[in-house]
Amino acid sequence: MMNIYQKYYEQYYLEINAVEIETGEGVSEKMDDLTIKQKLSQIKNYIKAQGFTYPDNLIENFYLSLKTKPFVLLAGISGTGKTKLVQLFAEAIGCTSENERFKLISVKLDWNDSADLLGYSNISGDFQTGPILETIKKASNDLDNPYLVCLDEMNLARVEYYFSDFLSKMETRYFEDNRIKTDKILSKNEFDARDNTDALSKYGNLYLPDNLYIIGTVNMDETTQPFSKKVLDRANTIEFNQIELTAFLEEDYDNLKVENLKLSNEFLKTNYLKLKDLLPEKKEKITEITEELKELNKILKKANLQVGYRIRDEINFYLIEALDKNLMNKTTAFDTEILQKVLPRIQGSSLIIKKVLVELFKFFAGKDYSTENGQFADKMWKYYETNKDEIKYSKSAEKIVYMLRRYEEDSFTSYWL
Structure with a gap:
């Protein structure tokens, strides 16, 4: 049976034959004619061909982060x-x-x-x-x-x-x-x-x-x-x-001999520096994103951890790039940015930190533990494990559980576990 990566590899080159230079230059000379998704797929294949396997969407996330x-x-x-x-x-x-x-x-x-x-x-x-x-x-x-x-x-x-x-x-x-x-x-x-x-x-x-x-x-x-x-x-x-220590065993490396690309700076160059650069074309999307971030800020403000204009703008840039290039949906992209731009700023030992973590879990997962007494990180984890496929912001909710568990064990927590 044909390995899934071999199948994709052959399909990929069938798709890009149309953009090869007629003079005989390889496709790596003409990669700027491909879509962003095609370029990222080629990059992932190149990385896999070198014997390294990374989680799904990590390369897309890395690209979007650099682009932002x-x-x-x-x-x-x-x-x-x-x-x-x-x-x-x-x-x-x-x-x-x-x-x-x-x-x-x-x-x-x-x-x-x-x-x-x-x-x-x-x-x-x-x-x-x-x-x-x-x-x-x-x-x-x-x-x-x-x-x-x-x-x-x-x-x-x-x-x-x-x-x-x-x-x-x-x-x-x-x-x-x-x-x-x-x-x-x-x-x-x-x-x-x-x-x-x-x-x-x-x-x-x-x-x-x-x-x-x-x-x-x-x-x-x-x-x-x-x-x-x-x-x-x-x-x-x-x-x-x-x-995943055994992930490399699942790859068919013999069929992932992929050339590196030759991409211009347009591939990574930042498109936006200020939020007004997105107006008026993206006003509706910006409004949706910023309103949700505003609700999140209400929780963070209780511990003086609210985000400012810089983070607001860069979260918007990330989501707009992700949506425009069809790399992630809005929920996944927002979840990723909360994890990368908001939660790393949280640390402390005061009781208000625990309260903020509990309220954030409710915001991410829809389950309220604010009336619980004592230690309840294990309960929170069981809820997450049972419902993670339905939780709106799953990655952020998982991180909150780890942070709350550390708080209960050490009376201190931070993003860096």
Whole structure:
């Protein structure tokens, strides 16, 4: 019997024969003519062909997160394939270390300033470039192609110390002649006045180009640093907690020899920077999304955890992209964004945190436990297990149960279990 992936593989190439270049160039040269779903299917096949299997919709989620904003966090325990996902996704769209469009940077424990990442003037007055600066410069001179940077083990050092300048510059993004630009990433003060005329000329006018995408991998354990809301508010946090040790045995790798693609920056480039960019065309969808987020905020406000305008906008961007490209339905996309943009901000030991968790479960699953006394996370879990196929926001409800269970066991909880 033909393996399902082999069958899909053959069907896929039958579909894309129509878009091959008549001069004989391979289909990987003409991938921008395919739909987003076809491109993502090819990317998934490429990743599987390398021997890595990820949960359903993870690649779509990763794509939508990058499309919404060029800064994404991949969180979870060590060894779950976070760094490998970034590398293989980059390879699948034509970004490799060989063509210098993929850069892996290992964060050092002693990083405490943006100079550790961007560069600094040494004691002799010579400018020493940081590990990311040349990639930024190269990307700025090659705007049609995407560049991916993976900050590996990003929270070994305090992220706010060495990455704050990036976060601030990212918030200055604006459109100019159909390109997205930011304020300059280095000021004249970064260059010693003695002998750095060349360095100032070479790097002084750099900004964060719209073809640069930064992905941080983070391990949440006793060796790493926690994240502040400043960081969490500016990223989609994708958690790696689904581990299927035998999933690779189900793949027919012999029939998944797929070429990597050659995609332009249009594939990942952000379309929206402000909510007004979606008006008036998407007003009805924005209203629906924002009204539901408003109801969620009423619960969060009780613990002073309500989301602000930035999160509102980026949740809207994510959902609009997901719906327009037919990658997820509204409920699944909203559930995913709650999990990635809202719940990571919740932590604490006060009684109000427990009350908020209980009310959030009611919002997600439709079951009210506010009249229960004592410990009831196990009851909540049984309800979830029995009804998860009917629960509206299933992923968020499941996470709330884990967070409540930790609260009952430790009198403290957070998203990072």
